[in-house]
Amino acid sequence: MNLPTIFNTALRFSKGKTIKNRLLMAPMTTCSGFYDGSVPQELVEYYGKRAQGLGAVIVECCFIEPLGPAFPGALGIDSDKKIPGLARIATAIKQHGALAILQIYHGGRMVEPELIGGKTPVAPSAIAAAREGAAIPRALSSQEVEALITKFGDAVNRAIKAGFDGVEIHGANTYLIQQFFSPHSNRRDDYWGGDREKRSRFPLAVLDITHQMVDRAEASNFIIGYRFSPEEMEKPGITFEDSLYLLDKLAERGLDYIHFSLGHWSRSSIIDLDDQIPLITRYRQAITTTKFLANVPVIGVGGIVNRSDIDQAFDAGYDLLAVGKACIVYPDWYQRMNAGEELRLEMASTQRQVLCIPEPLWHFSLVDAMIRDVQSAGKKFKAGIYHEKVEAEALKLNIDVQLDTDRITDIRLQPDSCLDVDFTQTFEQLRTRMLVANSPYVDAIAGATTQSEALKKAVSRALSTSSKNWVLESGKDLASIEQYDVIVIGSGGAGLAAAINAHDLGAKVVIVERMPTLGGNTIKASVGMNAAETRYQEEKGIHDSKVCFYEETLKGGKYKNDPALLQQFVEKAPDAITWLAQQGITLSDITITGGMSIDRTHRPADRSAVGAFLISGLVKNLNQRHIEVLLDTKAEQIEYHQGKVTGLRVVDEYGESRILQTKAIIVATGGFSANTKMVEHYRPELAGFVTTNHKGATGSGITLLQALGAATVDMAEIQIHPTVEQHSAYLISESIRGGGAILVSQAGDRFCNEMETRDKVSAKIIGLPEHSAWIVFDEQVRSQNKAADEYLAKGFVIQGEGINDLALQIAMDPAALTRTLTTFNQAVRQQHDPQFGRTTALRHPLEQGPFYAIKIAPGVHHTMGGVAITTRAQVLDTQHEPLNGIWAAGEVVGGIHGANRIGGNAVADIIIFGLLAGEQAATWVKTA
Template identity: 85%
Template sequence: MERTPVFNTALSFTRGKTVKNRLLMAPMTTCSGFHDGSVPQDLVDYYGQRAQGLGAVIVECCFIDPLGPAFPGALGIDNDKKIPGLARVAKAIKQQGALAILQIYHGGRMVEPELIGGRTPVAPSAVAAAREGATIPRALNLGEIDALITKFGDAVNRAIKAGFDGVEIHGANTYLLQQFYSPHSNRRDDQWGGDREKRSRFPLAVLDIAHQIAERAEASDFIIGYRFSPEEIEKPGITFGDSLYLLEKLAERGLDYVHFSLGHWSRSSIVDLEDPTPLIARYRQAISSGSSLAQVPVIGVGGIVNRADVENALRAGYDLLAVGKACIVYPDWWQRLNAGENLSLEMASTQREALCIPEPLWHFSLVDAMIRDEQSAGKKFKAGIYHEKVEAEALKLNIDVQLDTDRITDIRLQPDSCLDVDFTQTFEQLRTRMLVANSPYVDAIAGATTQSEALKKAVSRALSTSSKHWAQDSGVDPASLENYDVIVIGSGGAGLAAAINAHDLGAKVVIVERMPTIGGNTLKASVGMNAAQTTYQRAKGIEDTKACFYEETLRGGKYKNNPDLLQQFVERAPAAIDWLAKQQIILSDITITGGMSIDRTHRPADRSAVGGFLISGLVKNLNQRNIDVLLDTKAESIEYQDDTVIGLTVVDEYGERRVLRAKAIIVATGGFSANTKMVEHYRPELTGFVTTNHKGATGSGITLLQALGAETVDMAEIQIHPTVEQRSAYLISESIRGGGAILVSQAGERFCNEMDTRDKVSAQIIALAEKSAWIIFDEQVRSQNKAADEYLAKGFVVQGKDAPDLAKKTGMDPDVLAHTLAIFNQAVRQQQDPQFGRTTALRHPLENAPFYAINIAPGVHHTMGGVAISTQAQVLDTQHRPITGLWAAGEVVGGIHGANRIGGNAVADIIIFGLLAGEQAANWVKTNI
């Protein structure tokens, strides 16, 4: 049916209120609320500016219960104290002549424990979300369900008191209302679960109480809308037919509008890939003219920027349109639209204050991706569509990569009946990440790493092909595109830090990585980054000194550390923490590791593993600077001429050999823990040990530099980590012991000071008859360490409802384990461990059920030896002279850690010396042009 564009005409809702035109501001998360969910002034200004000209503003979702916030900086409507702040928002919107509508929600199982004080999230059933590392929620009891319905009613009452014209009940994005309706998340067998009629009762009850509150408040024209996600990819999940069933029931009870939750208004099914019909078309076809739902206006969202977008979406079947990113970039979007301007979603990095964008929103990925400065323009592409094949294990498929002259505009998956729903979800998530970043170098999707990397690689090939085509058409010599100032070999933390710092000092940089993915061994880092006298320590009242840090690292390394390198390491550590913070990589939480006497191990605020967090942040910075990355590319030899570096010979995945020209090279290829022959050559007694390292940790950089006469030091100093899950060779973070856990033997007894250095704890485990041990911790330790949820998801953890149950499941004597826990808990209360002399991480008694255990044994973890460097990160030859034009950083280097590395010092090492190498190489290039 042809529909006439009417975006500047009014529409009256069922309950009486009229919206002056069909254009609304979409409810977009800003993450800008205060810690308690209250409203800051800059958020009031943000909404007030963007309301001008629009028919209505739907304010971002507000949680209705303290257990409900699904993201940091969420706004709340969970108590009366929130009313004044929300009233300021409503007033600012209505002063511009727009209606003010407030979205209300509860996150349910999508809430992270860290956001609610370490408590367990709640949901209809104790079923975790279908994502790796998701917390298993606690099932709500009948009384709690009734209480939540009341709290939704209370939220409606507060919205009325705050002056809002309506509320939008958030039944989408896998939050609590959707969880009740979903057969994946709702496995109940009472009146709130079962068939879809019973599963619909909770959202219907919330709608009913909203009506009751509005009537009680004599707000008969108060708008009540409902947002929904039309499908779920989970199995079993909500189907499009299920959504229509629920919406019809809601419409019968009285709705002013329904709001599709889609990435683009024209999106088709994410489940039935063979049907390209837009969901809005299916919606219009499915509802009969006489049904209650047919009388309810429909809001579309996603991809609305210019007038053509508005007209096409209205013709497709929507009555109203919610505008997202365009309203962020253009506070006066409605005026620009009416003036006929052709708009693009771009902002300069200097515009935040002028555009009145709260700082947390400014750093949000979707917004950050729209920040484009002319000076940071990257590679040039020949515009067009490039076809690539994706191959990963049994997966073989085709994609179309659409490019403009400077960016990726779309990535499309060609229809294939063999594709399963799981990959479709992976593709959609990864596609979004790459479009946001304008780069294939983004985080892989958890649980689908192999598929993610194959897709990223295919997009990378398309970019490379297009860039070559651009060069040919422009008459540019393709070889000239590969002339650089600095080449960085290796894309772990050291390599990325070096590349970013060298770039920021004016160098043209390329990263060469022989693996198919970015991140190296840094991705496996778990505990944190050590530094003394930092801003974050001072903020927490932790008194520390660099002298103490130096002495404890020297003692941990058995006094074999190079004292000059160690001094550089300790002195530069706080500045490295600050540098990361400037790149929006915040390590503000602090814990402790073995061998340290003071909390100085910095980690993310959510206490997650530092490695993935670090690499994700560094890659984001890499993309912002458009630094070239060559994956699946082996560094074969460093080219020298007249004692000067002139380039690097590389071999790509197709066997093509070429020379990249450069004046300086930084080697950051990591250690050799995954090179079994090399490990056994230097330490024969480690034959048969598993390694925690990724398969690329083979010592290739050491060999590369030795060919040029580089000196090596401490090659026989190889560290084994005491806590490695043996079946997977997965490192169990030291933060678990640092959080208060203990180690016990199969007999159920402690046998060492768990917070001693890694070499000593490893030796004690090996000395046990079973040569393995159990890490024992309770619910309080688990709640304070996000890594523990990851171990649970991976199946490493044995869980007991109490200590005797845990003993039974692990084959221990319950009485012995009970005695062990009693003695340790007494030591914690006295802050004195007479058994083994543990003086740190005596945080709290282990007594909060449930209890957990992971079976571990030592594994090869770190090679302290490597090439020799100067205090300026220059590679030294066998005569201890700098080799011109060569720098090295990270685990490829020896001498810093001595005979044993302290946990948390590796991450500090890679950032500190990566930054130093990047700085020195860039400055050397400037002075030797």
């Protein structure tokens, strides 16, 4: 199909409704609804502005009942009160000649309890989703299933009353309808579950009631579409053949279209990675043998930005295309395509209001990643005074923004007799904040958000104008922005520390991060950062030594640690604590972890988990320095020629490849705990273990460096952490045991020294008959560990007012648990544990109710192995020679921790060697 045909040829649906062209706006979550799911005016404007020229707009999914919202700010169609607001959206779309289609859904087990007032989510079966922290849902009764089908019908009726031209039944994205069809989430043995035919009954029933509502309303040309996810990663899960089976049954009962749910229109199988045939190709081949699917139009989605994307997607076999992020960035996308423009998914940070993007959507990670401009302090300005208008509701004022070559020097209101006192106060507060920050990107004034945003926008316009003037006058080549002194791959603690240090030593730095957010696995760190001979220890009267720290780490690593790396690690640890404090990241409270004999684990003063605190502080420093970050960008290949680094080939989320030019690369991509195949390759006995790591911990950096001939060490040394909540794979911090908690078997007995190294404690738990244990603690431990409150909020903790009460709730013999606590409390009082020889963290008797317990078992936590480096963090090849211009830091590196990592040493490792890598890379580029 050629481009003029795409833009001009209509398509007639089976019910008779005609779409004027083949291009639609995809349904995308905006998170912008009111607390009850009703529609704000800014959302009406958002959709209306984007409807121009398109054949249709599919409005984001609306939940059909109060237990159904799967994300904050979701829209609802769960009551007649929602009809007027939704009608305003439909009218805004249709007045531009586009069809208005509404997506309807129920989140099922994907609903977070906090979104529904702390209630338990519902699902076909009481099986939690295969994702971190997922709640175990409540299985729906047969009567509730029937009631939900009726509620879907009510939602269709409301969509008709609101003036929509159709509905799209959301049977994708692992929401409730898909959950009923999935063998992973549907384990029922009644009418609604069992084999594939029975699991099809719920989606078919939803389609049937949709037709009934359409017939009742005599809306004969009302469009009915169905969105589906072709496959599931879970085992057992939906296969492509399963999807074809269901779609054919749905088509038999009447569908106007089906809508692939894909990250990219050309995506191939996520189950069979060796099969690179696009799913749309497989679909077109397969439907020739189906009875009813061949004549149902197919919508493709994902990665549609420019004309070339449109051409390729239609050539692949789609009948219509749904456009996602391009419609957010370019409300007039259709007109731009018609005019032959080539577009990039980028927005300036001053454009939110111009583009009519609701603020919650603006801060959504996928949208935020498209905001590419650099904040003011990182830019050069043409000095002068810039006049701008401030317009917000009835407020219309003029301001003067005075700029020097590198900063905002003043912001003044021009005289106006209409100024009211309230706005004058708002202005002065904002003016002060902006001048201090040298940026318009400051917090709004409470109670004056609209006026604040208008003023911030006006100042941003002045900065943008001035910056462009400077570029034009200086004759700078804009292409030079792709040239860097240092490229850091990975944005965990090691990567951020390296980037900040390299920047501070004069290097132009960019961070390349394959994930959509910053923080890496560091953000999940809980206990703290180990260091000896620090000023915080001295202030607390803790007598420690680097020699002791070295010996205990060496012993904990079973004497396999690289002695030179370990010595560097121990020597630099207190300096790293000091460097963090200089960046406003103070770790002044101190606790202890297993394998240590002295309190040397530094953590925030409020005793919260160290990871989020550390990343938050490092990101603030990153922003202050305006260091560029490329999210959703994969480092594919290091360009290395004649012994020198020349660049890094990267691939962005849209599959576009380019080379960033550089002389130095720092690899800080983390370990491989989340790469099941890699873990099992080196340690087959760990098959089936959950991992505490985030999904980006796949060993990609190790593979990247091995391609250049990098050596690896200790790859089989993989640590399992003893205390992992198994349903969520959430790590229960060692600080709980370090605060005085004990481990108890299901029989009610202690079975080990809880403060032994992780490998030894894990082995003891695995050796129990049930292969799991309970962490038991009291109110004193809880009150001294902020992490415990997080575990309570996540539902991991069972609480009892007394020991007997707790024991009964965890199916334990009350007498046995009482006896165990009595014996342990006596050991604490005597500071002597004759049972298991525990000598540390005997802080106080466990006797202050309420009492708490968390069920745990071991999980894959840390990979001690990785690439070989020098003591200055330079990567070594297999001949033990340095690879010029390449450094590595963090869990991607091997040799530091030996055969077992001590809790608290990883955070020290990432900061110490991150700083070293940044320093060495910045120094290298000055002489290379």
